[in-house]
Amino acid sequence: MSLKFKIAKRVLTLGKRRGQTAYYAIQEEHPHTTWAEVEERISQSTTISRADLRAVTVALHDIVSQEIRAGRSVDLADLGSFKAVASGKMMDKFSDVTLESLSRICVRFYPKHSIRDLHKAIPLELLREEHHPRPKKGKKSKGTQPGGSPNPSPAPGHGGGGGVGI
Structure with missing residues (x-):
């Protein structure tokens, strides 16, 4: 398997190249492995049943949630770790640094x-x-206006080329 890219285009709206069409590689959607498939593979390669795996997953979720709410990071062995983080905005004075000057925690x-x-x-x-x-x-589809009538086609090189915003 590989990451597959196709070529997209976009009409530039800023800078020296404004109005020109630019081309760039954009990643195509790739196959997705569902949790049910992960469960099945773990069950096949270990002695853990799917029911036990589900119980462990629920317990792990609860533990991670509790620890994050308590302000601790959680180490998940070879996978990595979860932690809550926030950063402060740059303020002009020492006294201006308050809880409100913190950016949203995530x-x-x-x-x-x-x-x-x-x-x-x-x-x-x-x-x-x-x-x-x-x-x-x-x-709504880009090809219709409110009321269902089709939009006129854009002039060549001026949008409508299927590009996505970046």
């Missing part, structure tokens, strides 16, 4: 080096095909 996962370095072994493949994005769920 939970991050930090993979161990053995997983983080896997990217070095992933082959890349550029398919010489144009990228056509899938329509977003719950969005």
Whole structure:
């Protein structure tokens, strides 16, 4: 398997190249391994039943949640660790630094080096095909206006080329 890329285009809206069409590689969606498939593979390669694995997963979720809420990081052996992080905004005076000057707190996962370095072994493949994005769920088609009438086609080189924002 490899990460596959197609070629997308976008009309630039800023800078010296404004109005020009630029082309770039964009990653295609790749196959997804579901949790049910992971459960099955673990059950086949160990003596752990799927029911026991589900119970362990629920318990692990509860423990990680409790520890994160308590402000601790959680080490998950060879996988990596979870921790809650936030950073402070730059303030002009010492007295201006308050809890309100902290950026929103979030939970991050930090993979161990053995997983983080896997990217070095992933082959890349550029398919010489144009990228056509899938329509977003719950969005109206770009080809129709409110009321159902079709939009006029854009002039060549001015949008409508299936590119995505970056």
